[in-house]
Amino acid sequence: MIRSLKNTRTLLVSICCIVALFCALPSTAAAASDTLSPAEVVEIDRDLNGTVIEFEGEAIGEALHADATHKWVNVLGDGMAVGVYVASDSADLVGTFGDHRHDGDIVRVSGTINVACDEHAGEFDVHAERFEIISQGEVRETPIQPWKAVVGLLGVAVFLVEWRFYGRLKERNLA
Numbered sequence: 001m002i003r004s005l006k007n008t009r010t011l012l013v014s015i016c017c018i019v020a021l022f023c024a025l026p027s028t029a030a031a032a033s034d035t036l037s038p039a040e041v042v043e044i045d046r047d048l049n050g051t052v053i054e055f056e057g058e059a060i061g062e063a064l065h066a067d068a069t070h071k072w073v074n075v076l077g078d079g080m081a082v083g084v085y086v087a088s089d090s091a092d093l094v095g096t097f098g099d100h101r102h103d104g105d106i107v108r109v110s111g112t113i114n115v116a117c118d119e120h121a122g123e124f125d126v127h128a129e130r131f132e133i134i135s136q137g138e139v140r141e142t143p144i145q146p147w148k149a150v151v152g153l154l155g156v157a158v159f160l161v162e163w164r165f166y167g168r169l170k171e172r173n174l175a
């Protein structure tokens with residue numbers, strides 16, 4: 001009896017240890033990943049100006065000419081976009097840019113953050129050192145817009161009411 005109680009206690013302690021270990025794991029995993037969203041980049045601690053950061057987001061709009069060897073790619077996430085100064089070769093890897101009809105490629109950027117870039121008229125930008133496509137974009141499915149169906153049905157209803165009303169007028173005139 002005493003022996004089995006002791007065994008139970010040992011078992012409980014082991015379970016507690018395992019649970020504690022699992023609870024500790026996610027925070028360790030989160031600390032290991034420093035990938036930011038564009039919104040977090042825009043609101044980044046100004047003390048990190050000039051340091052290398054890593055972030056992920058959707059390439060939107062189009063690649064704009066920057067200079068002979070570089071382009072600008074806007075990277076969007078959480079409603080904010082960051083201008084990324086990137087080697088033309090890398091910018092050309094983007095197959096789909098996001099717009100109202102496309103979900104753009106998701107890119108991972110690693111580069112130097114410039115809160116007020118000396119090279120680019122004091123712009124807030126990131127000079128990419130690494131720029132990779134992590135998932136390809138696609139044509140966005142055109143969602144069925146419920147309001148259009150409602151407007152259509154209302155139109156039919158108005159037509160029917162008028163038609164009946166007109167029909168009655170006609171009956172009365174004939175009578």
Ligand SMILES: [Zn+2]
Pocket residue numbers: 085114117118119120125126127
């Ligand atoms: Zn710059």
